[in-house]
Amino acid sequence: MSKLRVAVIGARGRMGAEAVRAVSAADDMELVAALGRGDPLTALTDAGAEIAVELTQPDSVMENLEFCVRHGIHGVVGTTGWTDGRIAELEGWLAASPGTGVLVAPNFGIGAVLTMRFAQQAARFFESVEIVELHHPGKADAPSGTAVRTARLIAGARQAAGLGEQPDATSTALDGARGASVDGVPVHAVRLRGLVAHQEVLFGDEGEIFTLRHDSMNRGSFMPGVLLGVRRVGGVPGLTFGLEHFMDLDG
Ligand SMILES: NC(=O)C1=CN([C@@H]2O[C@H](COP(=O)(O)OP(=O)(O)OC[C@H]3O[C@@H](n4cnc5c(N)ncnc54)[C@H](O)[C@@H]3O)[C@@H](O)[C@H]2O)C=CC1
Numbered sequence: 001m002s003k004l005r006v007a008v009i010g011a012r013g014r015m016g017a018e019a020v021r022a023v024s025a026a027d028d029m030e031l032v033a034a035l036g037r038g039d040p041l042t043a044l045t046d047a048g049a050e051i052a053v054e055l056t057q058p059d060s061v062m063e064n065l066e067f068c069v070r071h072g073i074h075g076v077v078g079t080t081g082w083t084d085g086r087i088a089e090l091e092g093w094l095a096a097s098p099g100t101g102v103l104v105a106p107n108f109g110i111g112a113v114l115t116m117r118f119a120q121q122a123a124r125f126f127e128s129v130e131i132v133e134l135h136h137p138g139k140a141d142a143p144s145g146t147a148v149r150t151a152r153l154i155a156g157a158r159q160a161a162g163l164g165e166q167p168d169a170t171s172t173a174l175d176g177a178r179g180a181s182v183d184g185v186p187v188h189a190v191r192l193r194g195l196v197a198h199q200e201v202l203f204g205d206e207g208e209i210f211t212l213r214h215d216s217m218n219r220g221s222f223m224p225g226v227l228l229g230v231r232r233v234g235g236v237p238g239l240t241f242g243l244e245h246f247m248d249l250d251g
């Protein structure tokens with residue numbers, strides 16, 4: 001059986017370097033290109049890449065994906081910064097390139113995907129909810145893409161259940177003291193040397209607290225999810241948002 005021809009964009013970064021190792025070690029994949037900042041995107045087509053793993057930064061990801069989609073190269077994207085406008089732009093490129101698939105995964109960690117799912121399920125049972133995301137101090141953005149996605153899933157579930165605004169009598173004396181509101185869910189970002197990627201979702205109601213916590217202790221934790229995406233994306237044209245769509249969560 002022929003191997004999947006895989007490229008990594010952002011190959012010299014923290015995640016990209018790990019992805020280069022993981023793809024190189026996979027029996028069913030061949031690493032055909034490893035691009036860093038400044039390398040021309042034509043290296044992807046020159047190398048005959050079928051799938052590009054995109055692990056750069058929010059200010060680079062759109063240009064890279066536009067090139068990939070226009071050239072029929074499937075994308076497995078971990079880079080953050082996804083707004084509704086960006087998603088619509090990506091969907092526009094994909095509509096003009098039928099057969100091409102892009103997976104955007106806010107988090108490749110299996111436990112992180114489960115945390116999001118469980119948070120969505122728990123949301124309608126609790127009056128209060130807040131998210132704390134904790135990351136290494138080299139992280140470029142805040143709040144994390146995972147926290148934004150988690151907050152949106154929770155907010156959607158609260159709305160569907162008819163829950164209104166959360167109780168909060170606090171008047172904020174200092175900007176940021178109550179975190180950032182993502183669709184009404186407070187999100188707090190911690191940046192601390194020694195951390196990798198962690199998230200807590202705290203639910204509260206009369207007399208009880210329910211906490212979901214996920215910890216990525218190293219970037220190897222993301223690689224099974226990256227490889228799953230690489231194996232599946234070519235068979236799923238269009239945009240897939242969230243690794244859960246490639247996992248049998250209800251099985
Ligand atoms: N979805 C997930 O599970 C995960 C997502 N991430 C996200 O992935 C992204 C990368 O994270 P890190 O590896 O920690 O960042 P990093 O800063 O260590 O690596 C990014 C790399 O991309 C390179 N780069 C930037 N623009 C480029 C371009 N146009 N072409 C080629 N290379 C380019 C940079 O020079 C750097 O080497 C971030 O958005 C982060 O939030 C990080 C960990 C897990």
Ligand SMILES: O=C(O)C1=N[C@H](C(=O)O)C[C@H](O)C1
Pocket residue numbers: 080106107108135139140143144145146147196197198
């Ligand atoms: O930058 C990181 O490190 C991470 N970024 C992603 C995010 O913003 O959610 C995924 C994970 O949290 C690690």
